[in-house]
Amino acid sequence: MSATATTTEDLERAPEPSRWNVALREISQSNGLVILLAVVLSFVIGGIMIAATDKGVQQAAGYFFARPTDTLGAIWDAVAGAYTALFRGSIFNYEAATFERAIRPFTETLTFATPLIAAGLGVALAFRIGMFNIGGRGQMLVAASAAGWVGFAVDLPWGLHMLIALVVGIAAGAIWGGIVGLLKAKTGAHEVIVTIMLNYVAYYLVSWMLRTPGLLQAPGSSNPKSPAMKETAVFPPLLGDRFNLNAGFILVILATVLVWWILSRSSLGFRFRAVGENPHAARTAGIDVNRMYIVGMLLAGGLVGLAGVNQVLGASTTGVTSGVDAGIGFDAITVALLGRSTPWGTFAAGLLFGALKAGSFTMKAAEQIPLEIVTVVQSFIVLFIAAPPLVRAIFFLPSPERTRRREARRRKKQLRADVIAATEEAAR
Structure with missing residues (x-):
């Protein structure tokens, strides 16, 4: 009893x-709440930095104890003005005279997000196999160079020219990524070391080709830059010539669906996940782990290569340069981490970072906010997502x-x- x-x-x-x-x-x-709170907390820290560097706030702080409301008002004006400008530059410009100009910021967000999403998918796919792909820069440079050469040196009809340039660029990125998988599978070389070294190899290889007549350098020019792409190889605009958004965004959506299907609905995705969780158990279960490393890095390199192709085929005036990757190869790591290495999470993270990129220019022009503030916000987002216990402790979860x-x-x-x-x- x-x-x-x-x-x-x-x-x-x-x-x-x-x-x-x-x-x-x-x-x-849920992980979704932690990500949301990490973003909110990062914006709060960004607001503190904006207020601390604002001249109006600094002046009002000099007589804070006499009139504290002036300081609080200056802080509100600085932070609200900055984030309002960020919204106007990335989502919707409600001050624009026409609807066309009002939605242009959102199209710029999608334009900036396109290569980030493609490269982020490549990094995320490698993560799911248990590999750390930080060779996005090299894969983008090689893919951009291959697609760029086809884009300016080959004469083909419209449509076919663009398709061949796209396929060649993706194949070049896939081969460059596949080298990493092959070396890991055959020699046990660590992918971090290999990808770092291949980044340097790709950079100096492309730099050499850009300074060599007959390869990538524009004829009659001494500048390390290729000719502009021919009109028949350029991605067509989605919303007309007044917007920068092109068909590359449609390709990125299709790539996201493809990666989702591979990871969630195919036997190949099951083997990828098994290898990523425990390669020894996967090998015991009869899965060819070395083959998965090679196939996975081929796919990852091809996805990152799509980002490089978009950089050169996105506009007819764009040529290949040694800086065509624009740091996207490294930003893709952040996007993949923010997206928890899931296809649609990476897609959403790419949109967020694209919005921050597009809105930062409006913040700079309208409120004189340094562009580095946005970079700091992005860095804190990754920091907090990498430390969920810290976020939970701050918000008492x-x-x-x-x-x-x-x-x-x-x-x-x-x-x-x-x-x-x-x-x-x-x-x-």
Whole structure:
């Protein structure tokens, strides 16, 4: 009887949670909430930096104790003005005279996001196989050079020219990424070292070709730059010549769907995930781990190559340069981390970083906010996402481990009570 009484008392202290409590608990422990709070917290830190560097705030702070409201008002004006300018430059310019000009910022966001998403998918796919692909710069440079050469040196009809340049560029990026997978599979070389070295190889190889007549250098020019792409090889605009958004964004959407299907619906994706979780167990289960490394890096390099192709075929005036990657190869690592290495998460992260990139120019022009502020915000986003316990501690969110232990104790008490009840019922 004492055991039954104790169990009943324990059950009264820990009743069965309601559906609302279960839903709130799942939301509070979800990765999506941590990512959202990490973004919000990063913007708060960015706001503090904006206020600290604003001249109006600094002047008002000089007589803070005399009129504190002036300082608070200056802080509000500085932060609100900066983030309003960010919104106008990346989403919707409500001050524009026409609707066409009003939506132009959103098209610029999509334009900036296009190569980020493509390269981020390549990095995310490598992550899922357990490989750290930081060779995006080299893969982009090689792909851009190959597609660029086809784009300015070959005469083909419209459509076919663009298609061949696209295929050649993606294939070049895939081969450059496949070298990493091959070396890891055959020699055990660490992909981080190999990708770093291949970045340098690609950079100096492309730089040499840009300074060599007959390869990539424009005829009659001493500048390290290729000729502009021919009109037949350029991606067509999606919304007309007044907008920079081109068909590359459609290709990125298709690439996202393809990666989602591979990882979620195909046997190849199952093998990728198995190798990424535990290559030794995958090998024991009969999966050719070395082959998965090669195939995975071929696909990853091709996706990053798509970003490089977009850089040179996105506009007819664009030529190949040694800086055509524009740092996207490294930004892609951030995008993949923010997207939790999932296809649609990477897509959303690319849109966010594209918006920050597009809006930063308006912040600079309208509010004289340094562009580096946006870079700092991006860095803090990655920092907080890499440290979920820190975000949970700041916002007083329950720890998943603690919640699981509490739930295990509740179930143990419930099981003990059921056993005692069944024993008493059998005794009667």
